[in-house]
Amino acid sequence: MPTTYLDFEKPVADLESKLIELKKLAETTQVDVSEAVARLEDSIIQLRQDTAQNLTRWQRVQLSRHPDRPYTLDYIELMCEEFIELHGDRTVRDDPAMVGGFCNMDGQTVMVIGQQKGRNTKQRQQRNFGMANPEGYRKALRLMLLAQKFNKPIVTLIDTPGAFPGLEAEERGQGEAIARNLKEMFMLKVPVVCVVIGEGASGGALGIAIGDRVLMLENTWYSVISPENCSTILWRSWNFKEQAAEAMKITAKDMQMARLVDGIVEEPLGGAHLDHKTMAETLKKTILGHIKELQQLTPEERINQRIDKFCAMGVFSE
Missing domain, CATH: 4.10.860 (DNA Excision Repair, Uvrb; Chain A)
Structure with missing residues (x-):
């Protein structure tokens, strides 16, 4: 319980x-x-x-932030065997907010990368609340290119309130690091499956979310801005966050209807925080199913489909 x-x-x-x-x-x-x-x-x-x-859209936002909800390392522990974490961007330092490495998922070797929040105050400070610095995105890209070198699928787990907005992050090229990830992920020759497991906010989420399949767990959200910050900008107050969430249409169902994601992964009754093991089993089965489908395509077919999918987003006719 x-x-x-x-x-x-x-x-x-x-x-x-x-x-x-x-x-x-x-x-x-x-x-x-x-x-x-x-x-x-x-x-x-x-x-x-x-x-x-x-559930209202704001309540789903609350569930996505539930303190008992499984994080990236929880999923890795439950879904993977022989996980070997890899550190550092080979330029500045290692970013604890972004974790990744090779693992065995039911006999399939994959590179799994994701944002990691903390369970307590000390861990949250260490992980910077899941807000990655430029080094985190450069580490993620380094690991993706390593997976491509060995022809291994890539799985990214997205759970962040956004990229770290501090002055030092901007000085070290936060925008450039995310933009480079977007460009490079479009051209990856291996299958890429991206899953929003909690919060998917702004470029901080998008920096590891360009994939052949982009999925969302049932009680997650994905948007350019959080409801609180949207409320602050429009109403000069956080008190209208519920209205902002409704207007922004940021839930998994909203994203699927807008064709911005490819599927929704059902959570256990009440939310993923009530049954980590079942949630991890469901997610693993879903990920492996998509990887199997994608492996039937050639690298050129995957890249072309990936580009076409994202270029079609937001297109409409009158």
């Missing part, structure tokens, strides 16, 4: 609290309450289903 409940999860939290009390009562009094427990468990499942079907 989750250690943290969001505001809209309070009715579920109340029922689960009653369930825990009922089970404790059964243990202490040796009274058979199995029927009551079963009814309560059914009620919890039904309430979670009703909640999931009526």
